[in-house]
Amino acid sequence: MARLNGKIAVITGASQGMGTAHARAFVAEGAKVVLTDLNATAGEALAEELGAAAIFVEHDVADAAGWARVVAAAEARFGPINVLVNNAGIIGPVAKTEELSQADFLKVCAVNQLGVFLGMQAVLPAMVAQGGGSIVNISSISGIVAIVGTPNLAYAGSKFAVRGMTKQVAVEYGSQGIRANSVHPGYVKTPMMVAATDEDGGGASAAIPIGRFAESDEISPLVVFLASDEASFITGMEHVIDGGMTAC
Numbered sequence: 001m002a003r004l005n006g007k008i009a010v011i012t013g014a015s016q017g018m019g020t021a022h023a024r025a026f027v028a029e030g031a032k033v034v035l036t037d038l039n040a041t042a043g044e045a046l047a048e049e050l051g052a053a054a055i056f057v058e059h060d061v062a063d064a065a066g067w068a069r070v071v072a073a074a075e076a077r078f079g080p081i082n083v084l085v086n087n088a089g090i091i092g093p094v095a096k097t098e099e100l101s102q103a104d105f106l107k108v109c110a111v112n113q114l115g116v117f118l119g120m121q122a123v124l125p126a127m128v129a130q131g132g133g134s135i136v137n138i139s140s141i142s143g144i145v146a147i148v149g150t151p152n153l154a155y156a157g158s159k160f161a162v163r164g165m166t167k168q169v170a171v172e173y174g175s176q177g178i179r180a181n182s183v184h185p186g187y188v189k190t191p192m193m194v195a196a197t198d199e200d201g202g203g204a205s206a207a208i209p210i211g212r213f214a215e216s217d218e219i220s221p222l223v224v225f226l227a228s229d230e231a232s233f234i235t236g237m238e239h240v241i242d243g244g245m246t247a248c
């Protein structure tokens with residue numbers, strides 16, 4: 001049986017990388033999905049590929065008014081949202097802390113941290129009204145440990161913030177049937193990571209016990225599980241999926 005039957009999910013940053021993989025996995029498991037991204041061309045193409053179970057809304061996660069449009073579009077097409085996957089994120093410049101500009105710091109916070117807050121705030125009323133829902137916030141191993149050799153204070157701070165905000169919402173809304181969990185991938189072969197490492201796993205893979213980067217569709221099953229009712233007693237937790245990288 002499809003594990004996400006009856007779920008109406010918003011997935012941000014769905015036009016490429018892990019967001020695309022999550023969208024395909026969600027639809028394969030029976031969910032209706034609202035895909036959002038800045039990149040409308042790729043997002044529309046993905047929605048078309050997925051058929052009647054998907055719509056695309058062009059959207060900047062850091063824009064509160066945009067979130068109101070996403071919620072309205074979801075309700076008009078499918079009904080009230082009961083799953084949110086806050087996946088959109090940017091890596092920002094890798095720069096020594098003393099050289100990081102305030103503008104770059106704030107830009108990363110706007111997408112990775114403010115965007116996650118605005119997303120949760122936008123969907124919570126519908127989840128409260130339904131008496132339940134699941135929020136899956138995509139953080140990173142950079143929300144678990146500092147990464148040696150890649151100074152990226154803004155990214156690390158934002159991803160630790162995602163982990164903390166997730167816990168706060170979990171304890172605040174647990175009694176209303178709403179679960180919130182964070183997912184912490186290690187290195188995943190997406191356009192973001194290929195651009196950041198200038199390779200597809202070569203040198204950086206030495207730090208990963210499994211010996212390679214993940215494919216995006218190796219992360220999606222965890223996101224599907226946390227969104228599903230199979231995870232009914234799991235909330236407020238960080239779920240690391242990193243090929244063993246933070247085990248050593």
Ligand SMILES: NC(=O)c1ccc[n+]([C@@H]2O[C@H](COP(=O)([O-])OP(=O)(O)OC[C@H]3O[C@@H](n4cnc5c(N)ncnc54)[C@H](O)[C@@H]3O)[C@@H](O)[C@H]2O)c1
Nearest residue numbers: 013016017018038060061088089140187188190191192193
């Ligand atoms: N790739 C990795 O190794 C890795 C590891 C850990 C965590 N993550 C996290 O996973 C998530 C997905 O990463 P990815 O590697 O698939 O990235 P990606 O760059 O390949 O895709 C991210 C998508 O988000 C969209 N996006 C960016 N800013 C946006 C905004 N303001 N509003 C709406 N959409 C926006 C982009 O257009 C893009 O389609 C991110 O939160 C990232 O920080 C990635």
